[in-house]
Amino acid sequence: MxxxxxxxxxxxxxxxxxxxxxxxxxxxxxxxxxxxxxxxxxxxxxxxxxxxxxxxxxxxxxFDEEDYPKKEIPWGNPALVQEIYQDQHLIVVNKPEGIKTHGNHPNEIALLNHVSAYVGQTCYVVHRLDMETSGLVLFAKNPFILPILNRLLEKKEISREYWALVDGNTNSKELVFKDNIGRDRHDRRKRVVNPKNGQYAETHVSRLKQFQNKTSLVRCRLKTGRTHQIRVHLSHHQFPIIGDPLYNSKSVCSRLMLHAYRLSFTHPLILEKLTFTAFSNTFEQELKKNG
Known part of the structure; x- marks a missing residue:
């Protein structure tokens, strides 16, 4: 390389x-x-x-082969990739709901495999979204840039903004949740608020719009990156996300109404601030029906 x-x-x-x-x-x-x-x-x-x-x-x-040994993964379907931005080192794509960011075993086909096929080389996950969540995901295109992007993520210099349609109307326009999150002892798929043994988690929530059917469109900004963080925090504070199969069993919707809408960071090689936004057709359609 x-x-x-x-x-x-x-x-x-x-x-x-x-x-x-x-x-x-x-x-x-x-x-x-x-x-x-x-x-x-x-x-x-x-x-x-x-x-x-x-x-x-x-x-x-x-870099020679012994510097960064070539990693081979199965390629997916490049037609499933919606590119938002791409350069020599990284690519940002708009993930549809219902697909994993990466597989749990080497032969499982996920978004990473589709992106690698689209780019024509093995890519690397910088951050992930839940399978049910749609929106912007950042991938490294080579192992050289991966630790640099990981450092930005660890230093919280990659800003992520999500939109969610939730049950309930908020009295406050701005909310901050700082509840520790841990594993659910009774369901390995789930996370719960656990003040004593959970990890610190912080979510900033802004009300964007309230609807007459007592649902609200909210914007969520992550200060930490715990598994299911937004879903757990909103559910714990009585604003469960519509269509959430784990944390809002009473809701009926064709998809989880959570979308990673905005992604911004300073490109580590050109030192320019990059900001991307993308929406989802299915999110918009359900928003019209539920709102």
């Missing part, structure tokens, strides 16, 4: 060592290979480790 990119304008001057280790998060072993094989060029010239690089410099990195 060979990658050529221009160091962005906002990048401060730093050594080659700092660039590879601190900015690009390249593992120590692979940095060693880049150095001894002279597989890093700056402005098409060989460099030493303490050389200063700065914005505008053109960086070329070449």
């Amino acid at each position: 060979k990658f050529i990119f221009t160091l962005p304008e906002l990048l401060p001057p730093m050594t080659v060592k700092q660039l590879l280790e601190e900015q690009l998060l390249i593992p120590r072993k692979i940095r060693h290979f880049l150095r001894i094989k002279k597989n890093i060029l700056i402005n098409q010239e060989e460099v030493h480790w303490n050389q200063i690089v700065q914005s505008g410099d053109v960086c070329q990195l070449t």
Whole structure:
């Protein structure tokens, strides 16, 4: 694999060592290979480790098979992929409801397999959505960019916004839920609020619209990323999501009314803020019927 990119304008001057280790998060072993094989060029010239690089410099990195062994997965159906954005390193797609982000075993076909077939190379999941949830998902197109995107996710620098249609009308326009979430001891599929043994979870909820049939359209922003977090928090506070088969058994709807509407982050290589929005036809159709 060979990658050529221009160091962005906002990048401060730093050594080659700092660039590879601190900015690009390249593992120590692979940095060693880049150095001894002279597989890093700056402005098409060989460099030493303490050389200063700065914005505008053109960086070329070449990785061998032993650096990042090729990973093979079954390819899916590229026609099922709705691309929102794509560049050399990453792709954002609009996931339909009813499909897993990735399989639970090597031969299971999921969105990851469809995206890999669409791109023409094995991709990697950066974050996932529940199978019943539709919306924006970010994938890495190579193992070089994956740890960099994972770092953004861990540092909460990837912002995700969801829309949900819920039972009930909220008295407040803005709500913040900070309930610890843990596993349900009686149903392994579910999560529950567990103040003592659960993990900290924080969800910010904004009311977008209230309807006469006592349902509400709300916007949810995640400050943490626990499994089923939005579904558990809303259900626990008496605003279960319509169509939720696990947390709103009384609701009848053709789909879970939860959609990942907005995704935003600063691209780690060009340092530009990227924001994407996408909607779902089935979500809109059900919103009209239920609203």
